[in-house]
Amino acid sequence: MxxxxxxxxxxxxxxxxxxxxxxxxxxxxxxxxxxPLFAGSKEDKEIPAKRSKTTGTDVLFNMIVEVPCWMNAKL
Structure with a gap:
């Protein structure tokens, strides 16, 4: 990684x-x-992998960020 x-x-x-x-x-x-929004499929530092879509050996995460136009409030 x-x-x-x-x-x-x-x-x-x-x-x-x-x-x-x-x-x-x-x-x-x-x-x-x-x-990339990928995470390993194995446990890392005692944190289990998230249950999500898998593509081969990686777990794929989806993300939606709703920031109004011309704003950077979530940066």
Whole structure:
């Protein structure tokens, strides 16, 4: 499974606070487009796998986010 990291910039809870996602190579990525919504089918850190659609060895998750146009409230 790929590993992802985050880089924080600015002071938390301030208007200039930013959070950037990085892949295992340290390159900046989009959390919406570059991180797949897959989870392993085995138990991980004592957390059982979710019951959902399976595609081969992965469990596929579906996600719906209802953010009004021109808003970023859930980021």
């Amino acid at each position: 790929a590993h992802y990291g985050m880089e924080q910039r600015g002071r938390p809870n301030s208007p200039d606070y930013r959070l950037y996602f990085k892949n295992a190579d340290g390159k900046y990525i989009s959390p919406f487009h570059d991180i």
